[in-house]
Amino acid sequence: LxxxxxxxxxxxxxxxxxxxxxxxxDEFVKIQKNNNVIFSNTTALYFHNLTDRVPNTISITVPQGYNVLHITKKFENLKIHYVKKE
Incomplete structure (x- = not known):
């Protein structure tokens, strides 16, 4: 390789x-390169074929405190959600 x-x-x-x-x-593949990013909300519904509407805003969830600056610089149409680490 x-x-x-x-x-x-x-x-x-x-x-x-x-x-x-x-x-x-596509943008989805580029965003998913990061192991800390999980697609969520309407974006997750789209990937699981629970809606036929392509999301115009990509919803992602990351651990609370995670620096998303490198992602938000590359992609304008993101909605970031945070979740507490267990």
Whole structure:
């Protein structure tokens, strides 16, 4: 896999996840690269086929105190929810 990435054939999305370099990556995949992010609310309903409406705002939940600045800089249409760590 490392050689294919060096040759530009594959792109590493995150640890253990690769995609062909010519593949178009949607916002959902880019956001999910972070292990601390969970899709929630209407976005989760959409992924579970409980609604047919594509969310115009992506709802995510992160642990309370987690710095989401790097995510909010890349994506404007986010609604952030926080949950206390157990």
């Amino acid at each position: 490392s050689n294919l990435c060096k040759k530009g054939i594959l792109e590493r999305v995150k640890q253990g996840v690769y995609q062909k370099n010519d593949t178009i990556t």
